[in-house]
Amino acid sequence: MNELLLEIWTSVRRNKLRTLLTGFSVAWGIFMLSILLGSGNGLENGVLSNFGDYATNSINLYGGRTSKAYKGYQKGRRIAMKNSDLEIMRREFPEIGQVAAEGWYSTQTATCNGEFTSVFPCGALPGTAQIQGVRLASGRFINAADVEQRRKSIVIDEPMQRLLFKGQDPLGKPVKVGHTIFTVVGVQEGDARRNSSVCFIPLSTGQLIFKADDPEVDCATITVEGIETDEAMADFERRLLARLAAEHRFAPDDESAIWINNTMERYKNILVVFRGIDIFVWIIGLGTLFAGVVGVSNIMLVTITERTAEFGIRKALGARPSSIIRLILTESVCITAAFGYVGLVLGVGVMEAVNHFIVEPQQASGGGPAIFLDPTLDLGIAVSATVLLVVAGLIAGYVPARRAARLKTIDALRYNK
Numbered sequence: 307m308n309e310l311l312l313e314i315w316t317s318v319r320r321n322k323l324r325t326l327l328t329g330f331s332v333a334w335g336i337f338m339l340s341i342l343l344g345s346g347n348g349l350e351n352g353v354l355s356n357f358g359d360y361a362t363n364s365i366n367l368y369g370g371r372t373s374k375a376y377k378g379y380q381k382g383r384r385i386a387m388k389n390s391d392l393e394i395m396r397r398e399f400p401e402i403g404q405v406a407a408e409g410w411y412s413t414q415t416a417t418c419n420g421e422f423t424s425v426f427p428c429g430a431l432p433g434t435a436q437i438q439g440v441r442l443a444s445g446r447f448i449n450a451a452d453v454e455q456r457r458k459s460i461v462i463d464e465p466m467q468r469l470l471f472k473g474q475d476p477l478g479k480p481v482k483v484g485h486t487i488f489t490v491v492g493v494q495e496g497d498a499r500r501n502s503s504v505c506f507i508p509l510s511t512g513q514l515i516f517k518a519d520d521p522e523v524d525c526a527t528i529t530v531e532g533i534e535t536d537e538a539m540a541d542f543e544r545r546l547l548a549r550l551a552a553e554h555r556f557a558p559d560d561e562s563a564i565w566i567n568n569t570m571e572r573y574k575n576i577l578v579v580f581r582g583i584d585i586f587v588w589i590i591g592l593g594t595l596f597a598g599v600v601g602v603s604n605i606m607l608v609t610i611t612e613r614t615a616e617f618g619i620r621k622a623l624g625a626r627p628s629s630i631i632r633l634i635l636t637e638s639v640c641i642t643a644a645f646g647y648v649g650l651v652l653g654v655g656v657m658e659a660v661n662h663f664i665v666e667p668q669q670a671s672g673g674g675p676a677i678f679l680d681p682t683l684d685l686g687i688a689v690s691a692t693v694l695l696v697v698a699g700l701i702a703g704y705v706p707a708r709r710a711a712r713l714k715t716i717d718a719l720r721y722n723k
Contacts, residue, residue, distance in 0.1 A: 325641060328605040332642055332695060333649030335598035339591035339691050340653020340683055346587045348661075348681025350580045361437045363403075365543075366567040367391075367526045367550075373562035377555060385554050385563045389521040394549060395528055401542055403531045406433035407523040409509055411516040414484040416462075416505070418470040425466065425483060425503045429512025429523075437527050440506075445477045445492030452491075452508040459508060460488035466503035467493050483507075486515055530570070539570070595695055598642075603702035606638050610706045617710055627711035631704070638703030639696055646692040654688065657681050 369386040372379070387407070396405050409429030416425040434440065435447040443464055452459045460481065467476050476490040488507065513519055533539050543566055548558040556563040610617075617630050661681055 324605055324608070328601045329641055329645030329648075331601035332598040332645040332699070333652070335591075335595040336646045336649030336688075336692055336695065337653045337656075338594045340650060340688055341656060342587045342591050343683040343687060344653070344657035344660075344681045346580075346583055347683055348657075348679060349583070351681075352679035353576060353580075361439070361529050362569055362573040363531065364437050364527055364529050364569045366569070367528070368524070368565040368567070369522075370562050370565050372556045372560055374557050374560055376557040376560070379555060383556070385556060386522045387526045387564070388523065391550060391553065392523070392526060394553060395526070395546070398549065399542075399546065401530050401532055403529040404433040404437060406431045406437050406527045407509055408434060408525045408527070409512045409517065409522075410524045411512055416466065416470065416481055416483045416503070418479075418481045419472070421470045421472075423466060423469050423503060425462075425505050427483060427512060427516065428504060428506050429509035429516075430506045431509050434506070434527070437529060441495040443493045443495050444475070445490070447492055448506055448508050453510050456510045456514055457508060458486060458488045458511060459491045461492040461494055461506040462490055463494045463503050463505065466505065469503075484515075536571075539568070543568070591691070595691065595698070598695060599698040599702050602638060602642055602699040603706075605641070606634060606703040607706045609637070610634060610710045614710055630711045631707045634707035634710070635700055635703050638699045642696045642699035643692070646695050650688050650692050654683070654685070657683060 367387060369384065372381050372383045372385060375381050389407075392405050392407055395402050407430075411427045411429065413424050413426055416423055430448050431453060432447065432449050435442075440447060442461075445461070447461055448459060451457070460483065462470075462476065462481065467473070470476070470481060471479070476493060479490050480487050481490055482488075483505065494504075494506070509523065513521060530539075530542065533542055547561070547564060547566070550564055551558040551560070554563065617625075620630060621627070
């Protein structure tokens with residue numbers, strides 16, 4: 307084996323430039339595949355991370371305006387979701403798991419301990435935390451008792467805690483929002499990207515204080531269970547819209563009256579897009595790998611052509627054809643594996659550097675919604691691609707090696723002479 311490797315090393319040293327150029331095509335193929343796969347993963351991770359812990363089987367419903375006249379009512383009439391609609395969805399639709407709602411109120415000034423900040427109050431129901439994936443740093447979220455008794459409970463976020471309470475534990479302490487004093491019951495993990503803090507209060511309390519006890523809700527959110535197909539989802543949305551149409555007296559086919567935002571459909575559409583991106587990445591990557599295989603095949607063909615007379619001498623001295631094939635294939639595998647490994651290491655290194663020096667600092671600074679996150683690649687896939695390239699190089703080298711080994715000794719000795 308040592309003699310075989312020594313022969314390969316001698317052949318490589320004798321043709322340094324040709325070997326480097328061939329190796330570069332191999333390394334470049336693996337490198338580009340690593341970059342493409344890592345970038346695709348980073349893009350997918352970034353976009354999907356914006357969903358966070360948000361329930362992907364949720365549907366948001368917003369009030370709108372009618373686009374057509376119906377039973378004496380003119381078009382352009384405003385339709386608002388109300389508390390009664392929430393009860394209808396809970397009671398009449400078994401496919402619905404959780405029902406939540408939000409009321410968005412105008413920006414208020416929050417004051418405590420002589421400090422103040424702008425806050426964005428949001429009336430919420432207990433299910434809001436689970437559907438939206440609200441994460442709490444301490445305390446609890448709004449519960450059913452808060453809503454039923456219209457308690458003045460509030461869940462603040464961490465930036466608001468740091469500003470108003472100077473890092474102290476705010477649970478159970480009062481904070482004034484607008485002209486009303488609330489009691490802090492929980493602290494939400496904050497978001498430094500927002501211009502103002504967001505605080506949650508019971509929906510019933512918000513309706514009473516900020517909407518003069520108007521039962522309107524700005525957004526109703528539900529989760530659906532047991533719906534597996536697009537046809538079943540479309541039928542569910544049709545029945546839900548028809549029931550709300552009967553309640554608010556608008557045409558059942560008037561899609562402008564109630565706006566439906568189906569998170570499940572958006573999530574599935576995004577996954578379909580990324581599957582297409584994955585296919586595109588693999589087509590480009592495999593094409594680049596194929597170019598590397600062609601390079602290896604060419605260098606093996608040239609090498610065999612130049613060494614045919616040498617192989618004739620070997621056969622004249624008693625070398626078996628299998629030893630010649632083994633020599634050529636081993637050289638092909640060594641070149642492919644060595645430069646493929648170099649390309650793999652460089653590709654992984656570049657992706658790790660991008661993640662460390664670009665992505666992570668952007669995350670720490672809170673630079674807006676994530677688009678690119680953790681652009682690393684599955685090492686198993688990268689290694690498999692390298693093995694695939696080695697096998698392809700083996701096959702590429704076998705064809706000319708077999709042809710050279712099958713030449714008669716006298717023909718090999720006279721080759722190129």
